[in-house]
Amino acid sequence: MGRIEIIGGTPRSVSTLYCVGRNYTAHAQELGNDVPDQPVIFLKARSALRPLSSGPLAFPSETFHHELELVLLIDRGAALGSQVGWDEVGAVAVGIDLTRRQVQHRCKERRLPWTPAKSFAGSALVSPFVPRARLGSPVGALRFTLTVLGELRQQGDTTQMIFDVPTLLTYLASLAPLEAGDLVYTGTPEGVGPITAGDAFQVSLESGSYRTNYDGRL
Numbered sequence: 001m002g003r004i005e006i007i008g009g010t011p012r013s014v015s016t017l018y019c020v021g022r023n024y025t026a027h028a029q030e031l032g033n034d035v036p037d038q039p040v041i042f043l044k045a046r047s048a049l050r051p052l053s054s055g056p057l058a059f060p061s062e063t064f065h066h067e068l069e070l071v072l073l074i075d076r077g078a079a080l081g082s083q084v085g086w087d088e089v090g091a092v093a094v095g096i097d098l099t100r101r102q103v104q105h106r107c108k109e110r111r112l113p114w115t116p117a118k119s120f121a122g123s124a125l126v127s128p129f130v131p132r133a134r135l136g137s138p139v140g141a142l143r144f145t146l147t148v149l150g151e152l153r154q155q156g157d158t159t160q161m162i163f164d165v166p167t168l169l170t171y172l173a174s175l176a177p178l179e180a181g182d183l184v185y186t187g188t189p190e191g192v193g194p195i196t197a198g199d200a201f202q203v204s205l206e207s208g209s210y211r212t213n214y215d216g217r218l
């Protein structure tokens, strides 16, 4: 646990799991939230990390919401207050920010932190990481999809982010230095919906002529 696979590389341990909320306008609206004027950030425990098809899952009898997200691996640390961009990103993956939506609603109503809704064993699903060098230079638009039980549920495109990758990373570095091994879940596009333990799903990642996909099972 707390380790990721890198295509063509060796598995590595991760540091902090940062997550971005409300980074796509249509998703903010589907949950009735305002479009934010600065990034919404929360954290997950490192031990919440899970490969796409195996590993512990807390609350296995609950119905979760899937949030499909592009995930960045920070490969080069960045000092507090520095400008950060794609140069600090070593690889990217497709992940699911698995969410206990009803618990999150209750947390919001009570003005409490979202942690019990967002950070639990298996809640940070992640595919193997694709080294940035395979995605072209500079990195262009990245598109990613999630299919659950054969049905296309979510499609993301990084050009539709409210806060782009350099803006997100520079904001994070304004809070605390970024460390090699940090992961950043960059927010979900619209189409979040139910998924339960045992459901089969597939994620894909596309950049120019590069395309990869992975099968998973919750």
Ligand code: MG
Pocket: 019, 020, 021, 067, 069, 097, 185, 187, 188
């Ligand atoms: Mg999310």
